[in-house]
Amino acid sequence: MNELELAVIHDAKNSLGEVVFRLEARGGCAAEIVSLIHASNSLTNLLIWHRQQDGAMRISIDSTSPTDLLHELVTEFRQFFPNITIESNISQAPMFWFYDEAYIRLALVNALHNACHHAKMMVQLSVRQVDSKLVFTVQDDGAGYDDVMLERFSQKQLGEVSRRGTGIGLALASSIANMHINKGVKGQVMLSNAGGNAHGAVFELALP
Amino acid sequence: MATLTNVSNKKVLIIDDMPEMRSQLQMSLTSLGFEKLHLVSSIKDAMDRIATTQYDVILCDYNLGGNTNGQQFLEYLRTHNKLERNCVFIIITAENSYESVVAAAECLPDDYLLKPFTAGQFLARFERLLERQEVLRPIDQAHDNKNGHKVIAECNKILALKNKYFVDVCKIKAAALMRIEHTDEAVELYNEVLQLRDLPWAQLGLARAQAKLGNMQASEEISQKLMQTNPQFVANFDFASEILMQDNKPEQALQVLKDAAASSPGNMSRTRHLTALAMTNGEYAMAEELMAETIKKHKHSPLREAADYALLSRALIEQGKTKEALASLKEAATQFDDSESKVVIAASNSIAHFKAGDLKEAEAALNQALAEDTRVLPPSVAASLAEACFTSGKDEAANTFLKQILQNNPDDLRLQGRVKMVCSMAGKDTDEVATLIQDSAKEIIKINNDGVRKAQAGEYKEAIKLIVDAAERLPNNLNIVSNAALILAVSVANSADKDELVQCLNYRQKIIDKDPVHPKLAQIDAMLKKAKLTS
Numbered sequence: 001m002n003e004l005e006l007a008v009i010h011d012a013k014n015s016l017g018e019v020v021f022r023l024e025a026r027g028g029c030a031a032e033i034v035s036l037i038h039a040s041n042s043l044t045n046l047l048i049w050h051r052q053q054d055g056a057m058r059i060s061i062d063s064t065s066p067t068d069l070l071h072e073l074v075t076e077f078r079q080f081f082p083n084i085t086i087e088s089n090i091s092q093a094p095m096f097w098f099y100d101e102a103y104i105r106l107a108l109v110n111a112l113h114n115a116c117h118h119a120k121m122m123v124q125l126s127v128r129q130v131d132s133k134l135v136f137t138v139q140d141d142g143a144g145y146d147d148v149m150l151e152r153f154s155q156k157q158l159g160e161v162s163r164r165g166t167g168i169g170l171a172l173a174s175s176i177a178n179m180h181i182n183k184g185v186k187g188q189v190m191l192s193n194a195g196g197n198a199h200g201a202v203f204e205l206a207l208p
Numbered sequence: 209m210a211t212l213t214n215v216s217n218k219k220v221l222i223i224d225d226m227p228e229m230r231s232q233l234q235m236s237l238t239s240l241g242f243e244k245l246h247l248v249s250s251i252k253d254a255m256d257r258i259a260t261t262q263y264d265v266i267l268c269d270y271n272l273g274g275n276t277n278g279q280q281f282l283e284y285l286r287t288h289n290k291l292e293r294n295c296v297f298i299i300i301t302a303e304n305s306y307e308s309v310v311a312a313a314e315c316l317p318d319d320y321l322l323k324p325f326t327a328g329q330f331l332a333r334f335e336r337l338l339e340r341q342e343v344l345r346p347i348d349q350a351h352d353n354k355n356g357h358k359v360i361a362e363c364n365k366i367l368a369l370k371n372k373y374f375v376d377v378c379k380i381k382a383a384a385l386m387r388i389e390h391t392d393e394a395v396e397l398y399n400e401v402l403q404l405r406d407l408p409w410a411q412l413g414l415a416r417a418q419a420k421l422g423n424m425q426a427s428e429e430i431s432q433k434l435m436q437t438n439p440q441f442v443a444n445f446d447f448a449s450e451i452l453m454q455d456n457k458p459e460q461a462l463q464v465l466k467d468a469a470a471s472s473p474g475n476m477s478r479t480r481h482l483t484a485l486a487m488t489n490g491e492y493a494m495a496e497e498l499m500a501e502t503i504k505k506h507k508h509s510p511l512r513e514a515a516d517y518a519l520l521s522r523a524l525i526e527q528g529k530t531k532e533a534l535a536s537l538k539e540a541a542t543q544f545d546d547s548e549s550k551v552v553i554a555a556s557n558s559i560a561h562f563k564a565g566d567l568k569e570a571e572a573a574l575n576q577a578l579a580e581d582t583r584v585l586p587p588s589v590a591a592s593l594a595e596a597c598f599t600s601g602k603d604e605a606a607n608t609f610l611k612q613i614l615q616n617n618p619d620d621l622r623l624q625g626r627v628k629m630v631c632s633m634a635g636k637d638t639d640e641v642a643t644l645i646q647d648s649a650k651e652i653i654k655i656n657n658d659g660v661r662k663a664q665a666g667e668y669k670e671a672i673k674l675i676v677d678a679a680e681r682l683p684n685n686l687n688i689v690s691n692a693a694l695i696l697a698v699s700v701a702n703s704a705d706k707d708e709l710v711q712c713l714n715y716r717q718k719i720i721d722k723d724p725v726h727p728k729l730a731q732i733d734a735m736l737k738k739a740k741l742t743s
Binding site: 057061 | 239
């Protein structure tokens with residue numbers, strides 16, 4: 001991406017950010033704010049995706065609280081999507097874990113936007129320790145991922161446009177997870193559809 | 209919007225060069241209940257505000273227009289002790305600069321917000337930071353009360369809870385252990401953290417601790433490995449270059465710092481150090497390029513110093529460009545009018561004139577520099593004066609200024625490097641420099657020993673005179689200053705002399721300001737308690 005393109009994207013992002021502040025101050029504009037934040041995040045995804053592709057993306061891992069992050073996200077998204085019930089489960093969360101909070105937040109925000117967008121009425125967000133990994137889960141009660149999408153994801157054909165979106169958010173979440181390495185084990189993103197009586201898409205982000 | 213915290217009395221400073229962004233941030237924060245907001249558009253205005261108001265939060269955009277960014281501003285505030293301990297500094301950044309903010313581990317903001325963010329997100333972060341401040345308050349208080357052992361005890365209390373601050377507190381405790389020279393325990397703690405995760409700061413901590421214990425090979429191995437696994441972690445490059453300088457390998461030290469500058473450009477103190485190293489290695493063109501670029505880049509920034517021009521002019525002079533050197537010093541003279549800057553500029557002018565063959569002008573400029581009060585000078589000023597004295601053949605005076613730097617900053621390896629640079633440019637060989645460094649240290653030991661001997665013999669007045677004289681001359685040498693405070697405290701315990709008490713408390717405060725966990729404070733306080741004169 002050349003400097004002009006970068007500058008144009010930043011300009012657009014700044015303008016979107018300004019409108020978000022203005023609408024927030026006005027109040028009662030949750031739906032508009034969501035759309036704007038989503039638009040701005042898409043541009044951020046694109047910029048970071050390019051950095052990642054150029055091998056210029058670096059993560060900084062330090063100790064941080066998964067519960068705090070979840071709390072922040074739930075509070076924010078309840079305001080964004082007042083018609084969706086957002087539940088969070090932190091009962092099996094460790095006190096602290098090691099990751100780059102800003103980038104993991106970005107990956108989860110993408111997943112949450114997607115889930116809230118496709119949910120009928122409920123989104124569940126949880127964080128728990130499973131063996132030696134920390135697993136964030138975002139589950140909605142919508143129609144779930146279609147087979148083509150799951151197939152593509154399992155084939156690592158990321159970043160392709162589908163009915164559910166551009167795929168860039170997922171591709172980015174996947175690379176962010178992969179960059180978290182501990183003792184040779186990489187983090188990963190897993191997609192599935194809820195089985196049994198439950199429905200909906202399940203996004204899991206596991207960090208070693 | 210509902211808030212959990214009463215924020216109406218919190219003082220907030222917003223620094224952003226974009227007027228729309230400022231007013232939008234103001235609107236957002238006002239809607240959250242913040243009432244005491246100050247908005248500024250430039251670093252200069254921010255500095256004026258910070259000098260007069262104690263802020264709870266500073267919200268600073270990374271991109272401030274011009275060429276000085278929020279990270280550099282934070283670095284300036286921290287290195288000049290201009291931020292209160294409980295002021296929360298948050299950098300607002302776009303995704304492109306986020307990584308450089310996080311990688312600048314030597315000077316991290318309390319938090320950063322990635323654009324775009326909502327007012328709600330800001331509030332959530334702010335509450336998180338307040339909660340952290342509250343939990344860590346006992347540690348901060350122990351720090352303020354200069355009690356290193358208490359800092360560690362308070363850390364242990366929090367560590368026992370195994371809460372979300374566990375690793376943060378390990379970091380604080382390890383640093384405290386290093387300061388009170390319980391280096392073995394620090395090594396143990398760093399290793400404990402590294403068992404949890406290979407964190408760069410813990411690796412660097414371990415490398416420092418091993419170096420302090422004299423295990424240079426182990427230290428170097430850790431640092432080298434860290435360079436490969438975390439090339440963006442610039443603090444490690446600084447450490448590696450310090451160790452190389454100590455080992456008398458300036459060329460390798462220069463290379464390491466060049467690598468660091470490539471991954472984290474714009475750090476002023478590193479640029480200055482790098483320029484000085486380039487000069488030591490005779491790479492004057494490189495030094496010129498580095499400093500000329502920095503000066504140009506920070507043209508209207510208050511972060512520049514007259515000493516930057518002194519370095520540039522010296523690099524120019526060494527390449528025979530005396531006219532250009534004089535021109536750049538003329539430019540400097542129009543921008544700095546404080547006494548110390550005047551000394552630096554006059555000293556540099558003296559060198560330029562001398563090298564241009566204008567001996568009369570050279571002498572006049574040097575006399576002008578020496579006419580100012582030169583008893584206690586900042587190191588960069590003393591270095592400039594020493595250079596000018598060497599150039600004019602006044603070696604004895606030059607050595608006095610160099611000794612002042614060394615004795616006043618006994619543990620600062622960077623400044624030792626600067627002294628080496630001045631000497632090597634004056635054509636002194638490494639043996640002469642080594643002798644100068646050794647003599648400086650010996651003089652301090654002698655003053656301390658003589659003082660203690662006199663005090664033990666009951667000759668308090670003589671002991672006090674000797675050590676207090678040195679402490680006045682070397683206010684940064686905490687070894688001397690703490691001995692002055694201790695000897696005064698002992699004397700006060702015997703004589704209850706009020707003037708001596710005032711003087712003692714003065715020095716005690718100086719130690720606390722510079723190193724709140726200084727090991728000798730406990731002894732000083734015990735002595736004052738004996739005299740029943742502490743609060």
